[in-house]
Amino acid sequence: MSNSNPIGFFDSGVGGTSIWKEVIQLLPNENSIYLSDSINAPYGEKTVQEIIALSKKNTEKLIAMGCKIIVVACNTATTNAIQILRTTYSLPIIGIEPAIKPAALKSQTKSIGILATKGTLSSKLFSKTSELYSKNINIIEVVGNGLVSLIEQGKQDSAETKELLSKLLKPMLIAKVDYLVLGCSHYPYLLPALKEILPAEVSIIDSGEAVARQTKKVLLENDLMNNSIDKPKHLLFSNANPKVLAKLVNGEAAELSEVSYLEF
Numbered sequence: 001m002s003n004s005n006p007i008g009f010f011d012s013g014v015g016g017t018s019i020w021k022e023v024i025q026l027l028p029n030e031n032s033i034y035l036s037d038s039i040n041a042p043y044g045e046k047t048v049q050e051i052i053a054l055s056k057k058n059t060e061k062l063i064a065m066g067c068k069i070i071v072v073a074c075n076t077a078t079t080n081a082i083q084i085l086r087t088t089y090s091l092p093i094i095g096i097e098p099a100i101k102p103a104a105l106k107s108q109t110k111s112i113g114i115l116a117t118k119g120t121l122s123s124k125l126f127s128k129t130s131e132l133y134s135k136n137i138n139i140i141e142v143v144g145n146g147l148v149s150l151i152e153q154g155k156q157d158s159a160e161t162k163e164l165l166s167k168l169l170k171p172m173l174i175a176k177v178d179y180l181v182l183g184c185s186h187y188p189y190l191l192p193a194l195k196e197i198l199p200a201e202v203s204i205i206d207s208g209e210a211v212a213r214q215t216k217k218v219l220l221e222n223d224l225m226n227n228s229i230d231k232p233k234h235l236l237f238s239n240a241n242p243k244v245l246a247k248l249v250n251g252e253a254a255e256l257s258e259v260s261y262l263e264f
Contacts (some may be wrong), residue, residue: 001068004228006031006235007215008067010058013041013152014238014245015186016073019096021249022208023071023215024234029226030219031233033065034073035264038240042148043076044117044184051119055081059089061264068224071215072096075116075184075207079123092218097129098183099205104133106203107179111138113172116183118143126183140172148186154244156189165190166197173198182206189248237262 007030009020014036024032035058037043043051055077062070069092072078072085078095085093098120103112120126121141130139147168150161172180180202182188188206198204219225226232234257238245246259 001224003068003224003226004031004230005066005068006033006233008033008035008062008065008070009073010035010037010055010062010070010077011074011185012043012054012076013038013148013186014248015148015151015184015189017236017245017248018188018206019071019073019185019208019211022212024232026212026216027219029228029232031226032235033062033067034234034236035061035262036236036238036240036245037264038152038238038244041152041240042117043074044119044148046119048080048123051077051080052084055085056088057264059085059093063089063091067091069094069215069218069222071211073185073211076119076123079120079125082125092222092224094211094215094218096185096207096211098126098181099207099210100129100133100139100181103179103181103205104137107137109176109178110136111140111175111177112179112181113140113142113169113175113177114181114183115142115144115168115187117148118145120183138175140175140177142168142171144168144184144187147190148184151186151189152241152244154247157192161190162193162196165193169197178202180204234258236260237264239264
């Protein structure tokens with residue numbers, strides 16, 4: 001395995017590019033391959049066994065493409081399949097979980113909101129993390145039904161999306177949350193709409209920066225950092241609609257990126 005081999009990413013669609021962007025920003029020398037499994041989005045409405053099977057399929061595709069490390073850029077896949085992936089495959093695998101801990105520790109109102117998919121909120125790993133940090137904290141969990149599909153269609157800024165978000169966030173506004181945790185890698189693309197709807201005093205947290213820092217840490221620990229002076233190459237693939245994927249990554253190392261259709 002060469003240090004110049006790419007970092008692999010997969011998600012149930014285009015949302016994980018929010019994680020990909022953070023990683024390539026922190027690690028500008030690294031090559032990458034991103035798989036957008038949009039044909040099977042959203043994972044959050046699938047059974048645990050289906051999520052595990054899809055996560056294995058994506059992991060094996062990235063391994064076959066020569067990836068040296070894999071970032072599971074999907075909350076639902078992480079919370080339902082990460083342990084199995086780590087025991088099945090030998091390369092380092094990094095996951096993404098909702099950032100409950102910083103929100104719970106910093107909250108002044110002792111009330112925080114978590115917007116996530118059904119698959120994430122109902123997972124054992126999420127329940128364990130939530131229990132760990134929810135002492136004396138009121139946690140308002142909301143399933144973001146319909147949001148992933150709208151983002152997959154490129155409608156994150158539409159009136160339809162804003163209307164749905166306003167309805168979903170109502171319980172959090174009533175509970176006077178001061179932190180909103182985004183528990184799905186698609187949701188950072190809703191930040192402009194969220195900031196319109198939420199009061200200015202509500203802080204929004206996602207996991208992108210933390211995942212990027214963890215990726216760097218794991219690369220260093222495994223002596224896998226790419227020290228090549230060659231320009232990095234980023235290959236992004238969608239098995240449904242590469243146009244939406246290309247639009248989201250436009251401007252992010254665009255001249256170094258290739259976005260195309262791939263059946264997987």
